[in-house]
C-alpha cells in the first residue's frame with residue numbers, strides 16, 4: 476500500500492474472484508458458474524462480422540438496439556431498462572444511487588459487502604436460516620434498500636414470486652433489488668412485477684445463462700424513475716460503459732432464444748442427474764434453481780474435498796466461513812465434466828477410508 480491511498484480505503488477488502496487459470500488445458504473448471512456451452516452461434520457470427528473500422532467511433536451510450544432486444548424478451552419497455560458492463564457494474568451503480576442504508580443476506584454474493592464498503596454505505600447483513608434459506612420476514616419494514624440474490628448464491632435456493640411480492644408490498648416506501656443472475660435455471664423472474672411496483676429493481680446478466688461471461692454485459696429493469704436515477708449515476712461515471720462489439724454480440728445472443736432454451740435445458744437436466752448421483756454418494760444438497768449445486772458430505776470436510784478435487788485438476792469453489800464451511804459449490808459443466816467429478820469423488824471418499 477502506498478502512503479497516498481485515501482484513508483477510508485485502507486481497510487477495504489476487495490472481492491476475491493474464483494481462480495481463472497491461464498491455461499485451462501485438462502482442468503475441469505467448475506468454480507465460477509460459467510456456462511459450459513458458451514454463447515449462441517448467432518453471437519459468434521456477430522463477433523466475426525464486427526467491423527474494426529467502426530471502433531474509431533464511441534458506442535451508443537444507451538445501447539438502444541440491445542435494450543430493444545431485452546425489452547422484447549422480458550416484456551418491459553425500453554425506458555425501464557439500463558445496460559451495464561456486467562451486472563457487477565449495475566450493482567455498483569445501484570449501491571451508489573440507492574445504497575446509503577442497505578440490507579442483504581449475510582451469506583450471499585460476495586460483492587455486496589465489498590460495494591457497501593467501497594461506497595461508504597451503511598450495510599446490514601441478515602443471517603440465513605438454519606436450512607440456508609432467506610426468510611423475507613426479516614427484511615420487511617427495514618428503513619432502507621434491500622438487495623437479495625434470487626436464486627441466492629452460493630446456496631442455489633430460490634424465493635417464490637409470491638414471497639417477493641409480499642416484500643414489495645411490505646416495503647412500499649423503500650427499494651427492493653432482486654439480483655437474478657441465475658433465474659433462468661428454474662426460478663421465477665420478478666420482471667413482470669415492474670409494471671405493478673415502483674419500488675422494484677431487477678438485475679440480470681448475460682454471464683451465466685447466455686454463456687457470455689467474458690463479454691461483460693448485464694442490465695437492470697425498474698420503473699422509469701428508478702432507471703432514470705441509475706442513468707444519472709452511469710452518465711456521471713462512464714457513459715460509454717458497454718463497447719460497440721459487446722453491444723452487437725450481446726444483442727445477437729439475447730435474440731437467439733432457441734439456443735438459450737436448448738442450453739439451459741441441458742444444464743438443468745445435468746443438474747438433476749448430478750444431484751441424484753451425489754446423493755447416492757451421501758452428499759446433502761439444498762434444492763438448486765441455479766447452474767451450480769451446493770454440496771456437503773457427511774464423510775469428508777468441505778476444505779479437504781475441495782483440495783482433493785484440486786489435486787485431480789478439478790476446480791470447484793470453497794468458502795472458508797460460517798455457516799457454509801462444510802459445503803463446496805460446484806458449477807454444472809458438461810455431462811462429461813460431471814462424470815469426471817463423480818469418479819474423482821468416489822476415489823476421494825474411498826481413500827478417506829469411509
Ligand SMILES: *Cc1c(COP(=O)(O)O)cnc(C)c1O
Nearest residue numbers: 561562563584624656680682693
Ligand atoms: C455472477 C453474478 C453476478 C455478476 O455477474 P456479471 O454480470 O458477470 O458481472 C452478479 N450477481 C450474482 C449473484 C452472481 O452470481
